[in-house]
Amino acid sequence: MKILVVNGPNLNMLGVREREIYGTQSYAELCAFIEACSAQLGVACELFQSNYEGAIVERIQQALGREDAIVINPAAYTHTSIAILDALRAVALPAVEVHLSDPAARECFRQVSYAGMACEKTVSGKGFEGYREALAYLAERLKNA
Numbered sequence: 001m002k003i004l005v006v007n008g009p010n011l012n013m014l015g016v017r018e019r020e021i022y023g024t025q026s027y028a029e030l031c032a033f034i035e036a037c038s039a040q041l042g043v044a045c046e047l048f049q050s051n052y053e054g055a056i057v058e059r060i061q062q063a064l065g066r067e068d069a070i071v072i073n074p075a076a077y078t079h080t081s082i083a084i085l086d087a088l089r090a091v092a093l094p095a096v097e098v099h100l101s102d103p104a105a106r107e108c109f110r111q112v113s114y115a116g117m118a119c120e121k122t123v124s125g126k127g128f129e130g131y132r133e134a135l136a137y138l139a140e141r142l143k144n145a
């Protein structure tokens with residue numbers, strides 16, 4: 001079982017950007033956390049981060065025949081990108097949306113999630129733990145498929 005974990009723009013700035021919202025841990029620490037969770041759950045993970053919408057679309061397309069499921073934090077593209085929504089729909093792999101913060105409790109421009117419309121589940125406001133929850137859900141989902 002292989003799960004692609006996609007992180008969108010500015011998540012490479014974790015630990016530096018808005019620490020009161022996103023915490024003090026770095027992107028490298030997030031990657032180590034995701035790898036440890038995957039190992040515990042007995043799944044393989046592929047990590048991908050980009051600040052570019054088109055690169056994210058292309059990586060989602062490449063998941064077809066390569067990975068079995070997708071965890072995605074599209075970051076700001078959550079609220080703007082129909083292209084990412086369409087890519088998720090195109091590959092039609094089971095997907096879970098993750099947000100470190102809780103966008104529902106923030107500015108009005110964060111209230112819509114396009115990517116979320118192609119996801120089976122959304123985990124928000126749980127920090128790094130949200131990725132564990134998403135991976136655990138997909139590991140269970142793939143086992144039962």
Ligand code: DQA
Pocket residue numbers: 009010011073074075076077078098099100101102103110
């Ligand atoms: C985010 C929430 C988005 O609204 C924001 O643009 C981000 C990060 C989160 O993980 O909480 O960059 O996706």
